[in-house]
Amino acid sequence: MLTREMDLVTSSLRPITENNTLMHCQSSKKYETAYQTIFTIFDVIVGLPGNSVAMWIFCFRIKSWKPHILFLFNLAIADLLLIISLPFRIVTDLQGEDWIFGQAWCRINLFMLAVNRSASIAFMTAVTVDRYFKVVHPHHRVSHMTLTQAGVLTGLLWIVVIALRIPLLTINLLYEHGNLSLCRSFNSYEGIPPEIKLHYLAFIVEFILPWFLLLFCSTRIACSLHQRWTDRQKKMVRKATIAVVVISLVFTICFMPGVVTGLAAMYIKRFHPKNCTAYNQAIQCFMMSVTITYLNSSLDPVIYCFSSSLFRDPLKKSICCRRFQKKNDTMQNETITII
Template identity: 60%
Template sequence: MTPNVTAHHCVNLPFRIDNFIRGEKWIFGDAWCRANLFMLSVNRSASIAFMTAVAVDRYFKVVHPHHKINHISTKQAAGVACFIWGVVISLRIPLLANNLLSVENNVSLCRSFSNYEKTPLGIHLHYAVFILEFFVPLILLVFCSVRIACILHSRQMNKDKRGQRAIRTVLVIVGVFVLCFFPSIGTGLTALYFKKLGDKYCEGYNLTSQLFSMSIAFTYLNSAMDPVIYCFSSSVFRNYLKKAVNQTGLMKLQMSRRESMPSGSD
């Protein structure tokens, strides 16, 4: 997203991290700025949504093994995926509908978080989504993890290989989620807190707002971590990878047996 929230009255402080990194000068115009930030935000939101969907799927398979949601068809699953994409894209439309270019010291900057004399309603929505899409899924992920662990323990299956796999799947999702998305939300909210405290906290504000920009790299890391989640959550995906490795002739990996059990670990 390349977001930044630098306050106008704080920009001339001597300590600036961006003195040590490449500048943010944007030369491609307003339309490409909007498209770029829109796609980056959709990537973030979609990754969070689908990670949460995988965790909720594990939850239903373990905690409610007889629920009808566990027996949806491939076509229905595709419909759910399309619905998720539709919601994600709809919530990010404001990034296409508002001017995201700002000018500082005669330099054009492309940022989805900027200072506005009067912040547009669509940008307020963007800010709200950015915050809620972290905390709401985090609560769901923690809830799913705790419930799965408790149910497997009550069934005395927490030491079973399949039960351990179910717990491990959700814990991996929680770990990847926190690693990829906490740095940006943590530094962003801290920057806003310093901003509200006034001018004497400008140095702290400048530091955290620049760390906010840098922390977005962790957001992009989620795309590289998605195969890790799929590997833990799907025996089909694991077998596909093992088959690909076996075909190289470098080693021979044993294929996983697809298991069907009430706890739904596969």
């Protein structure tokens, strides 16, 4: 009896190995998921109608397409990939992080989540660079990009985004932890597989480079306000400045926390490998920060409104027509009642 108890204690202290992969500082404590669940449900409740309206505007109300509209449209497509994937994460969180949908869908789900993040960053950056050239270098050939050229660029961006995330489809991302099946693209690997190294590198680099580019474009566009523009040109520059600032804020709020907490966890693992308490706390913060990443699908419709009058004007007309129709219906009902 005593020997059996000792074996149970010893096995509980062994690092978890799955698929011949040793886990670093694997916590026996289940991660808190209430915050993540509430936040993810909020993202679906807000993001689904917001992006549905956006897609309706793009498909049926915009008659004149320009390069930046094409970029915004593809940003909306990326958001739809996220919204399709989130209900599976919600169910998993409600199950205490237990993934019940199988290994294949685990890979596909994490692939779609990663593609959304990469595509959102890519097309936010594309819109910002387009605004930058329109204001700061109006005579540059980039400022006169045709819709066909924008379509080719869009295709290239999707190819790069998907190529960077294909490794997630080639490796098993479903791990057994006690009675739970964990489906994560970020795990506490002792030795990180090459596919995951590429995933980690893309996660960090795809934020840092565009972030500095956004700051540069925002600063240059803002400085253009001090030039001797006509009143009409100043108005255009102000709108461009607001659009780029909104994009930069959404970008920073949604994507920076995940990168900062992820780098903190990597630092602790590299320089303080035995401090498992600090490491697991950093991982917990990272997982919560990744949930904030999903917020971009809820905030992107705000970007559409600030980035283009071609989107904003049809939206205003649709809302006004809806109100006018509702008012007419009310007046007709009152007239019928009087009669």
